[in-house]
Amino acid sequence: MKQLDIEAIETLKEVMEDDFTILLDTFFEDSKLRLEDLRSNISSEDAEALRRTAHSFKGSASNLGALALADLCMRAESLGAKRSLEGADTLVNQIKDEYFAVEALLKSYL
Structure with a gap:
């Protein structure tokens, strides 16, 4: 699966014009908070919170x-929905790595 839907990014950039930079900056800030929350959800063994955080992250990544980031978040969401944290550490590490790869690609649009 490819990391970014370039056509979607180009369309967003065209439609949002000057606000595109604000959108990306907000995504970067929110994503870093969500990564912290995912770690915290695991530490506190809160599968439902993991589900909610991953769901939210999935939506913004998808938008x-x-x-690929949205897909990983969907897997974490499903894990939380099953009230399980088995493999969550590994999955959150994958989400983190994918996020930073996406962030680097998106910064090329600024």
Whole structure:
């Protein structure tokens, strides 16, 4: 699966014009908070909170065309929905790595 839907990014950039930079900056800030929350959800063994955080992260990643990141978040959401944290550490590490790869790609649009 590719990391970014380039067509979606180009469309967003065209439609949002000057606000596109604000959108990306907000995504970067929110994503870093969500990464912290995912870690915290695991530390506190709160599968429902993991589900909610991953769901929210999935939505924002999807809106920006970050397909692989959205897919990983969907897997974390499903894990939380099953009230399980088995493998969550590994999955959150994958989400973190994918996020930073996406962030680097998106910064090229600024």
